[in-house]
Amino acid sequence: MRDLRLPDAVVVGGGVIGCACALKLAEGGLNVTLVERDAIASHASGNAYGGLYASFGPGIPGPTLPVALRSIELHRELDPQLQDETGIDIGLRQAPSIDLALTQEAMIELFDRSAWWAAQGFDFEMLDQRHLREIEPGIAPDAVGGVLHNSHYEIDSYRFALALATAFERQGGQIRAGAVNGLSRDGDRVTGVALQSGEELAAGTVVIASGPWAGEGEIDGLPDLPVRPVKGEIIRLRYPEADISHRIAVARSYVARKPDGLVWIGTTDEEAGFDETATVAARDRIMAGALAIAPGLESAEIVEHTACLRPTSVDGLPVVGAVADGAIVANGMGSKGILLSHAVAEFVREIVTGEEASVAMPAEYDVGRFL
Ligand SMILES: Cc1cc2nc3c(=O)[nH]c(=O)nc-3n(C[C@H](O)[C@H](O)[C@H](O)COP(=O)(O)OP(=O)(O)OC[C@H]3O[C@@H](n4cnc5c(N)ncnc54)[C@H](O)[C@@H]3O)c2cc1C
Incomplete structure (x- = not known):
């Protein structure tokens, strides 16, 4: 029997990408813990303009166009539900x-x-x-x-991130305050995260959505990412x-x-x-x-x-995929993270559970190009 105290997945970072991934995995029935060292949406995700545009931006024309178009549809489908469930006015x-x-x-x-x-x-x-x-x-x-x-569409990016986090908690997800400073391993397999406090959180999968800090070498054992x-x-x-x-x-x-x-x-x-x-x-x-x-x-x-x-x-495109057995990154959203969040969460869910995303992840997003 599954040990309900142990998370199936730990998500590192409570920006819009971490919150969207955590919610999507929890909705799929996984036991998920999200670890954030400051506060939910306290960096770019809470201060972004909130524009949902598919007509321009990095990767448009190019691989981001179909993802951006689908992302707008996902916001139109999912944000009203999020708003109803959480009572938070996202302002779509x-x-x-x-x-x-x-x-x-x-x-x-x-x-x-x-x-x-x-x-x-x-x-x-x-x-x-x-x-x-x-x-x-x-x-x-x-x-x-x-x-x-x-x-063109817009949302309130701070309230959107809060609504994702609130819906995640309602699904039974846990939000923990803490700074992750290492990946725990059993041989080549990542088995969880180490917190600065000295505590270790074991998990079947670690999703690293720590924004620009992912390229900083702050998380021991995470390969260098050009972000x-x-x-x-x-x-x-x-x-x-x-x-x-x-x-x-x-x-x-x-x-x-x-x-x-x-x-x-x-x-x-x-x-x-x-x-x-x-x-x-x-x-x-x-x-x-x-x-x-x-x-x-x-x-x-x-x-x-x-x-x-x-x-x-470095190439302006998202960076998504497995960096090790048991560890996935979702990063590099640049100026489009609010727009792309729902689609990226589907990409991560597909990697973790096999459930197909509603738009295919472009090969150009694969983290493998940097490994
Ligand atoms: C001025 C501006 C305007 C923008 N306008 C738009 C827009 O109109 N439309 C759009 O789609 N996008 C826009 N963006 C882009 C968007 O804000 C970002 O792409 C998006 O917020 C990135 O989200 P994230 O979750 O990857 O990163 P972040 O929001 O940076 O979140 C990462 C989180 O991880 C946490 N963290 C980092 N390291 C650790 C660790 N070791 N342990 C625990 N937690 C950790 C951080 O504290 C942070 O909360 C804009 C950005 C800016 C700056």
């Missing part, structure tokens, strides 16, 4: 967003990209200057046009004027009204090690990008400024 909504062109060259580039969006069946419309100004009166006077993406932190900052503004309503983006700069009325502006991509401080330099860069989009924001009040780290692999 269709959130049309605009790619803005500030120059004629940028507009031509958008037209060029639109051929690919049309071929994929994305729901979008090209906007001329007049149409643009009708729907977004607050945009810069020199904006020449844009694209309105109707197939690094890419710092991103976001500023929340109070801006009561009604002249901005959509998310409006120019390259990596964006301005977006969130459901609570605040305007979020972002973002940065910086290689700064594990530094998670919000800096004046990033604030100035983000403000400059936002004011080029919507000059009226000059009068806005800064309410909050956050910084966190995207776990990013």
Whole structure:
């Protein structure tokens, strides 16, 4: 008989990837313990913008496109259930967003990209200057046009991660506070994890979802993974004027009204090690990008400024799969972890239990490429 005190699986990391994997395994009837050293979603997963977009990003066009499309369907199917089960308002909504062109060259580039969006069946419309100004009166006077993406969705990433963790506990899963600093082994087989406190947790399978720290050599016995932190900052503004309503983006700069009325502006991509401080330099860069989009924001009040780290692999693609007998990694989600979480959890479940994922994991995601 199975010893109910011993977990079938230990998941390391309580970000969105660890929580989604833990829930999926617990739903499959496994006895699962999740170990988090800080707090659930206290890093990137709790501070992310929460955009669910399949029309751009690393691996798109490319291997991530089918996974991203399926991921949006999974959010639409599963998030309302999660919300009902946990009572946590995840805020899933269709959130049309605009790619803005500030120059004629940028507009031509958008037209060029639109051929690919049309071929994929994305729901979008090209906007001329007049149409643009009708729907977004607050945009810069020199904006020449844009694209309105109707197939974009958003969620509240912090509440989403909390809902995953809450649903996991309701399935009988255990959340433990602790820092994992080693893998226990019996010969080549991983048999559990060692905590900094000296305690060992035995488990049939260990899932390592420790975000950018997985590449740091913090977990003894975990092979070196080429995953690094890419710092991103976001500023929340109070801006009561009604002249901005959509998310409006120019390259990596964006301005977006969130459901609570605040305007979020972002973002940065910086290689700064594990530094998670919000800096004046990033604030100035983000403000400059936002004011080029919507000059009226000059009068806005800064309410909050956050910084966190995207776990990013050297080729920009997720890193999923077995690193040893009994140990699996789920990492490298970069700027798409909130979007990809449900699909990645299915990939991990397939590896552990054999139950087929609803979209095939691309071979390009396999951790084997780095081992
Ligand atoms: C500014 C910004 C905006 C973003 N916007 C979006 C977006 O719009 N859409 C989208 O899809 N994605 C977005 N992302 C990306 C997304 O946030 C990440 O891909 C995702 O959160 C990664 O989740 P994770 O669980 O892998 O890592 P993390 O959230 O970093 O979680 C890892 C967890 O593991 C824990 N941990 C680490 N080591 C140990 C250990 N040894 N023992 C125990 N616990 C450990 C950490 O404390 C942490 O809680 C954004 C990211 C940033 C920075």
